[in-house]
Amino acid sequence: MIDLIQTLGSGILVGLVYALLGLCIVIIFKASEAFNFAIGEFLILGSFLFYVLFFNETLPWHRALPLGVLIFLFFSYVFFFDIRARFVIAIPSGLVAGFLIFCVLFFGLNLSSLVSSSLLRFIIALPMGLLAAGFVGSMVERITIKPLLGRSPISMTIITLGLGFFLRGCIQLIWGSHAYPFFLDLPDITMEMGDFLFLSDPIWAGILSLLTFGLVIVFLFRSRWGLAIRATSEDQAKAMAFGINSRFILLIVWAISALCIAVAGIMISNFGALQVGMGYVGLRAIPVVLIGGMDSIGGALIGGIIVGVCESLAGTYIEPMGLIGFKDVAPYILLLIVLFIRPYGLFGTVRIERV
Amino acid sequence: MLSIENLRVVYHDVISVLNGISLGVKDGEVLIIIGANGAGKTTLLRSISGMIEFYDGDIIEGDVKMDGTSIKGLDATDIMKRFDLTYVMEDRPVFWYLTIEENLGAASFSRWDKRVKADMEEVFGYFPVLRSMKGKRAGYASGGEQQMLAIGMALMTKPKILLLDEPSLGLAPLITEELFSIISQLNQTGITIMLVEQNAHAALGIGTRGYVVEMGRIVLDGTAQELLENEDVREFYLGSGKKERKSYKDAKRYKRRKRWL
């Protein structure tokens, strides 16, 4: 019994992180019907961006400068073509952004010399890292996805596959492929009662993932941008006809998605260390969304928890029987069963049939 | 206020749909466009509103002007924001998975301000049914309610000129009548209306002028009254007139001839 509760508990905590991964897939799928296979690379990239800020990691100039220039180009582009600022505003603001990014990458942020408490440092670095991840997400969308708007979702999905390889190459080029130490040093909230033990890091991971999940939902369902996103997700043409700039909305969706993936990535990195090869974790999102339903936000949450618990149960009860690696397979077996019974996933949308 | 000059539009670079259409919309009028299925009416509205790009269509010749300014090639959202032109697509363009209230909110995205709530009330004033079901998903509303919602959403964008694409499609005659009376009410508040219809009788009843479109060309134009009395229009679009039917081919040639006269 104690075992079971312990197992379920840790399964749910990890499941919440998976749920966040699922959410990232779902919102992109809803908005453009494409599956983002580059999720693993986004995960690593987001974690590295946070790493740069939190651990004051600097890059040599021949890495930082091209990145700065990239940011400059991107910003100017978005300001000019999407926000429709005038040229004299677009270029300088791009320059400022590019220069800031270059400075951060090259000189480091030196947060730790300013703030001694690691919690406070985390609170400062997290939004900045996430923002950076969001920018990268939107940049990627602009360069690779937007030109495909209106084409079949399959071509977008395939682009994300290629994109994954490309991003992975870039990350390896910039940060190498070895492991980086990753200690967030968040306040210890380990829960130990008798035989129960829940570690601080997974609890934090669960809490922060749930929090992010909640914030995204609030954003989607309580803000006017969220409303526009939901409208665009339903029909880009209709949305455009009513004055919602679908293309800019897609950019926002990718940014949010990249941002959430970064949260998940940071949490997972904190369990061990950060390394390019960890990208495969992102693919846990596949059983999550397929079980929960590709277009259901609630489904992502439930799917995530199911996958987490399923893995955990398999790890505690089945693997010791000698079936090693079953943990990785278990969610997929469950997935098969679910798809048998409900082909659209547990919470996949049942189309509205007019009465 | 809106003028279309010799517009030629192709889809996917090969399918030529509009073959040189010219027309003008005057301030404050209700302009009716009638034409058979596939005549290119929807394409015409898409070209004006800037949506054509989304459907992989191209304006290869001609121009669209608002008060003398060319709006050809602008983004749909730009045209809407800068020229207060709103296009209500055919087939009841509401968001099925959003509630009625959210639908109205989404439509006011481009001009979000304090007055949105008041405007919503105004829309509910025109369409009282919507108020009673504002928390309900639009997908579950009836066809008439959805069309009213679509027009309500268009009103939320504060248009000066409204392009309506077959609002009566699939609606019961009674509801169509109600809808058209509201459209003419809207016109009285100063909104210019360009109404595309197959239901020529009802439409011409509230219209000031009208055009007949065939195969991407204008074949006939005149005041609403003239068109209502026209033999061919009566025969092909109003379903009355002479008992003995001419073949479609004949009619076309005839009309074209008339046009040249």
Add this chain to the structure above:
Amino acid sequence: MKQRAVFVLAFTLSLILLFILPLSAKEIKTLSQFPMSGPVGSLPEFGWGFIDGMNWVNNEGGGVNGKKIKWFLEDFRYNPTVEVANFSKYTAEHPPDELLMATGYITGGLKPLIEKVNKEQKIPWLDGSYSTEIFGAGGGPSKYPYYYSLGATYGDQIKVLLKWIKENHKGKGKPRVAFVYSPTAWGRDGTPEGIAYAKKLGFDVVAEIEYPYTATSATNECMQLRKAKAQYVIYHGYSGATSYTAIFFKTARKIIPKAQLMGTHYTTGRFPILVAQEAFDGYVGVATRPFSDPVPRAKYPKDNAMVKMAHEFAQKNRPEEYKKGLKGGIKDMFLYMEGLTYALMLQKALTDADNAGDLSREGVKKALDNMVWDFKGMFGGKTFSYKSHTIPMLQIFKAKVKMVKMGDKMVPTGGVYPISDWINTDEIQW
């Protein structure tokens, strides 16, 4: 007309000469393969160490009694198939009396090559694998006469750890030991032998857990260890450039703080210090090489001639990479030293064979079998004999990691330090 005939003749002759001449002058060739890229990350250090080593051997080192070694180096990307294919290619291209030795690095490649190396080619093959199956009691020289390992088997490594437990166990009752290993060919290798030995020593083997290197969390595994009340956890995994070892140590340190974490060669190194930091403090593990790379690097053990040589080589030949460390340079000096070790081993074996007057594959095999060497002082002056086809030397180390403030960052410092003398496993009465 005549002149032209002469010209053509001369041309043909010179062409024939061109082909024949190098054949007449027999060369000494070797083939080396390292996993320098691939799924476990990029490890160019092997290649750097090997290239620097071979250049030294051929120039300052005097080659094989003055003759130069023509060496080939391939990256097999951690892929046994590539390793096998490369080997086939080279053995087809180069005559058997020239290509005298080959080296490889992983257990996965040894298995498909058994027939080819030991029966067909009969070429001495040095390998980085510590496979018990191949080099332990069940295999060995009688079964695989041409395979040589450059370190003691995993089975022996684990047994030495168990012996250490027996000698150092304090509390009452039998020691409660648990095994954690990765579900791979080399991970499963050696564990059964270790478990059998633990039972023989009268220990309680309380858990036996497979922990895959794709893991994202080790909570389950550590909870199992906690439930089993394990006092000693023998972790048999790989730490270079991967994060799953860090996950294990970070989690284990919190869930089972009292247990003694122990490990085999590839965990006893620099990476866990950098990546798991304080969680690695107190770890006890064995290694087949002297520990060569503490944090900071400058504090390397200068009393070991081999370590010193490796550091001096790296500083001289790769100053940039030596300085850069983790950031695109030499991440762990062990890797660099390993490449160098191979170069020196090739020279020693070939030279011994040449001195015995039989510079052929068989001659090299004989030289290896009879070799008694101190490996340039690698084992603190002790010598080993290669009779068992493994270099049977092991040392037990303990990790000391301390966090210090450097600039504005807390960085780990420390290393793993010997707590035993070099142990020759051939001499142990198990």
